[in-house]
Amino acid sequence: MTQDIRILKTKRDIESALVTLILEKGFYSLTVQDICRKALVSRSTFYSHYLDKYDLLEQLITKTLEPLQEKFAAKYGENLDNKGLKYFLEDIYQFYQEHTDLLKALLKTPLENQQGFEDRFDQLCQLYIKELLLREGMSYTLPLELLTQLYASIVRSLMKWTTEHGPSQDLTDFTYRMHKAFLDIIEGSNSRI
Structure with a gap:
């Protein structure tokens, strides 16, 4: 159960980072690395949940x-x-x-x-x-x-x-x-x- 909560929080942080970055610089200008940096997650964590x-x-x-x-x-x-x-x-x-x-x-x-x-x-x-x-x-x-x-x-x-x-x-x-x-x-x- 703890792992599920961590996964939910990680995904929430990644989604929140995406929204913030879209508002700041637009979707097409941002990279996965930008999202990871903003969400404070590694690229491998990002790719464990999303393709791109x-x-x-x-x-x-x-x-x-x-x-x-x-x-x-x-x-x-x-x-x-x-x-x-x-x-x-x-x-x-x-x-x-x-x-x-x-x-x-x-x-x-x-x-x-x-x-x-x-x-x-x-x-x-x-x-x-x-x-x-x-x-x-x-x-x-x-x-x-x-x-x-x-x-x-x-x-x-x-x-x-x-x-x-x-x-x-x-x-x-x-x-x-x-x-x-x-x-x-x-x-x-x-x-x-």
Whole structure:
């Protein structure tokens, strides 16, 4: 059991070093040696857990998104109504606030030839937004995929802004008004069917 705790602490230190270094100098400028130096671990310790810095980043992205996905699945798996979308937005907003530096680092790191954090976060949001919009008896004059992508792009833009500038009551109020307007527009378009 002690070894597991040491491994968890080592991985936490390596992940923390990665985030700090991305924010300081960017992902592509840093080396495994930089990460090891910052985390106070040897290269052999690093390589016992990760193949390279890309593997470390991939594992960190997965580690960041999995709990969010599990929370969404548990919370919204059966709650497919209008209020669910509002609560979804609140959960996302809380997620931004709890993981600001991590999200800043992950958003600053687009990956070539594979999905980075932003793409995977966007897909996760679209999945649950689509489920939440698919209420029994509702049909849309616009394609559901378009509505889903639009709402997800709003969520992503708010995440980027919040991580860069911090949360504020004005932003929170605006977010709720925008959310309500989005739902009103969707429902208004349904009444013309």
